Amino acid sequence: MIKFIKKYSNLLMIIFSFFMIFVLIHQIIDTSIVGSSVYNSYELQAKAWLKGQVFLDHNYENLELAIYNGHYFVSFPPLPSVFLLPFIIVFGDNIPTNLISFILFSSCFFILYRILKKLKYNEFISILLSLAFTIGTNLISISMDSGVWFLAQLLNYLLCLLAVNSFLNKKKIYVFLFLALAVGCRPFSLIYMIMFFIYYLVSDKENKLFVKLKINIMYLLPSIIIGLCYMFYNYIRFDNILEFGHNYLPEFTEAVNGQFSINYLLPNLKELFFNEIDVDSRLHLHFMMPFCFFIANPILIVYIYEMIKKYIKKKKINFLNILVLIFVCINIILICLHKTLGAWQFGARYTIDILPFVFLGLIYDNDVKEYRLNKLEIMIIILGVILNVFGTILMYTVMK
Numbered sequence: 001m002i003k004f005i006k007k008y009s010n011l012l013m014i015i016f017s018f019f020m021i022f023v024l025i026h027q028i029i030d031t032s033i034v035g036s037s038v039y040n041s042y043e044l045q046a047k048a049w050l051k052g053q054v055f056l057d058h059n060y061e062n063l064e065l066a067i068y069n070g071h072y073f074v075s076f077p078p079l080p081s082v083f084l085l086p087f088i089i090v091f092g093d094n095i096p097t098n099l100i101s102f103i104l105f106s107s108c109f110f111i112l113y114r115i116l117k118k119l120k121y122n123e124f125i126s127i128l129l130s131l132a133f134t135i136g137t138n139l140i141s142i143s144m145d146s147g148v149w150f151l152a153q154l155l156n157y158l159l160c161l162l163a164v165n166s167f168l169n170k171k172k173i174y175v176f177l178f179l180a181l182a183v184g185c186r187p188f189s190l191i192y193m194i195m196f197f198i199y200y201l202v203s204d205k206e207n208k209l210f211v212k213l214k215i216n217i218m219y220l221l222p223s224i225i226i227g228l229c230y231m232f233y234n235y236i237r238f239d240n241i242l243e244f245g246h247n248y249l250p251e252f253t254e255a256v257n258g259q260f261s262i263n264y265l266l267p268n269l270k271e272l273f274f275n276e277i278d279v280d281s282r283l284h285l286h287f288m289m290p291f292c293f294f295i296a297n298p299i300l301i302v303y304i305y306e307m308i309k310k311y312i313k314k315k316k317i318n319f320l321n322i323l324v325l326i327f328v329c330i331n332i333i334l335i336c337l338h339k340t341l342g343a344w345q346f347g348a349r350y351t352i353d354i355l356p357f358v359f360l361g362l363i364y365d366n367d368v369k370e371y372r373l374n375k376l377e378i379m380i381i382i383l384g385v386i387l388n389v390f391g392t393i394l395m396y397t398v399m400k
Helices: 002-007 009-028 041-050 079-091 097-118 123-132 139-143 148-168 172-183 187-203 209-238 262-274 299-314 319-336 349-363 375-396
Strands: 065-068 071-074 277-279 285-287
Touching: 002 009, 009 097, 009 123, 009 375, 041 071, 041 079, 041 148, 065 209, 079 097, 079 148, 097 123, 097 139, 097 148, 097 349, 123 299, 123 349, 123 375, 139 148, 139 349, 139 375, 148 172, 148 187, 148 349, 172 187, 172 209, 187 209, 187 319, 187 349, 262 319, 285 375, 299 319, 299 349, 299 375, 319 349
Parallel strands: none
Antiparallel strands: 065 071, 277 285
């Protein structure tokens, strides 16, 4: 135990600092780190399962529930309810879901740090980049409330990081397994399964196409089983293997263009790229929901700069980094085909989903011994931390 503490002393101090930051923010916004959220759809769904039913007993006005055949259903993919089941069995109605969110947030930081250290990045870079992809992004704002939308996205972030870690450790089966689980939180995570499948096919120079397909499909088998479970659950609820429930929300059943439409693309892209933060004469910040995701998650600016620098230095970009760029752009387009961009939020929370793969692109194919961030990049990361901590407090107090 003493050896472990000495080895991870920096990491433990940072996580303890996170805990104190979370406690203080919760006090400022008048909630509790050991409390729970009123938007507890996943808890209600898990409790319904324990009673042997897939629908809720009645409507809850504060929740986004799908209405189908006279019953009320949780309108989100089911994995977070699976995750909460053991906690419900242990804690009953008093689950400290805000504390669970904090643990998930800290776990994301831990995985980022461990990846960087295993790749032999120095301590400063390892800590700085781990901070940049957690507290320096919109991840902190969704980690302060364990509501249905935020818990799913936070768990998705963690699972995608585990997939990235598995990729770097050359464990194909776990790459697909973790991403299949992530689909049960955020369905668009499916595209990254396609990304890695393409990568494995193209990078295999020894076998013919049919053999490569056969090998990689074998690695997909556990993920296919998970996918079949999702389909079965969708079918017994909505008589449709692809329907998680959002299409049966009144918000979308009454919408002229439905949940997804090409008509949403350009207006949503405009919001994601051009909505600004305004500063008034008193130097107070004012922002729309959402606003430019490069401002909300400034590590993306560092990523683009580093990609350009990498290309100038090597005169080419490796295949994985090209794939990451393509599929991150696909993800953003798919997000913008949706009617909403996350509604009440600080920043642009849907774009959090791309960050684990941006992280992979940023750290992959670098000369680790010579890797440095310049002063401007470090300042951007620090400003990201300040902005997101302040913005989180602002969102849960003034903007609520």
